Amino acid sequence: MGLVLAAVAVVAGVLLTRGGSRPPRVALPLHAAKEISLPGDSSRFDYASLDPDRGLLFIAHLGASRVIEVDVHAGRVVRTIDGLSGVHGVLVVPALHRVYATATDANQVVAIDEATGTVLHRSPTGDYPDGLAYDPVHGTVWTTNESGGSETVVDAATGAARGTVPLGGEAGNVAYDPTTRQMLVDVQTRNELAVIDPTTLRITRRLPLPGCDHDHGLILAPTDRMAFIACDGNARLLTVDLTTWHITGTDQVGDDPDVLAYDPAAGHLFVASESGWVTTADNHDRHLTITGRAHLAADAHVVAVDPTTHLSYYPVPHGPGGHPALLAYRPGP
Incomplete structure (x- = not known):
């Protein structure tokens, strides 16, 4: 593990959204905490999911068709789980001691033992499985x-x-609302x-999102009854009141927002974009x-946050040494 001592560097430059507007650059309130080397080649990473109690972060290395398991407390890679063709989504469910991953090229969702990395079962899905959510x-x-x-x-x-559940259009991300x-x-x-009743598997509400082009990212702040939606077509973030269903x-x-993470204890939201802006x-x-709102690193479109330490994590194909790395940042003024 290499220790990055400098604060986050804000890269100068201009970023244009698809809509042609220029987002004002605002220095990120983040400071580099550590860097963990990741195995494999410098191909694309996708989603990441953290078990905060055990300090285990599971990263989908899409380009290598594997999930990388990292002990973020020890700062080391625990294992790699191979044979997950075109893996995109990954979700750890600590209560079950299981990890779920979407093998997109095989149209499967795969269940993995969190402790051993053993594949437990594979289930067929529809075309191009991506994001995941768990209904307890x-x-x-x-x-x-x-x-x-x-x-x-x-x-x-x-x-x-x-x-x-047919949606009548392309599926973006999915989330479980524990309140409703x-x-x-x-x-x-x-x-x-779309809002779906998980008992009947029927859509009960469709909420139009004016001002949003291609809503893909989604994360909830259930206690505050809020949803945050990232629109990758026009680089907008919408806040939705889940009580009134108003925007x-x-x-x-940043351009092409992808993965969102939310720290409920601190009330911090992170939006990582394909452009490398966070x-x-x-x-x-x-x-x-x-x-x-600034450039963090090339291809830093994936983020996970630890609600206990408040550190945020970004797997990138090219770290400071030019090799795959997991970058960790602590919040600060």
Whole structure:
């Protein structure tokens, strides 16, 4: 593990959104904490998911068709889990001691033992499975089939099929709302948010998202009854009130926003973009304020945050030494 002593460097330059506007650059309130070398080649990474109690971060190395397991407390790679063709989504469910990953090229969702890395079962999905969510009440894993335009629902314990929910458009990300016990999913080619009853597997609400082009990213702040939606077509971040179902805020982020992470203890939101720009925001009294927006690193489009240490993590194909690395940052003024 190499220790990065310098603070985050803000790269000068101009970033244009698809809409042609220029996002104001705001220095990121982040300071480099450490760098962990990752194995494999410098191909694309995708989602990452953290078990904060065990300090285990699972990273989808899409280009290598493997999941990398990292002990972030010890600063070392624990193992690699191979044979996950075109892996995109990854989700650890600590209560089950399991990790779920979407083998996109095989149209499968794969269950993995968190402690051993053993593949437990593989379940068929629709076309191009991507993001994942877990419903603890029904004991199911939900997979967004992006080009298939549907949600595949499987039994988290056995991998048996529970059903399919057609969305009527391409699927973005999916999230479980523990307050209402409903599933929320982006329907990115319709620019809307769909609400699904997980008992009946029926869509109960479609919320139009004016001002959003291609809603892909999604994360919730359930206690505050808020949803944050990233629109990768026009680099916008929408805030939705989950009580009134009104859009309460629209902010500009880096070009092609992808993965979002939220620290509920600190109220910090992170939006990582394909352009390598990261946007940070603070949630105070259900109001979101942008605190930073700048280039972090090339291909830094994936982020995970630890709610206990408040460190944020970014796997990148080319770290400071030119090799794959996991970059960790601590928040600060």
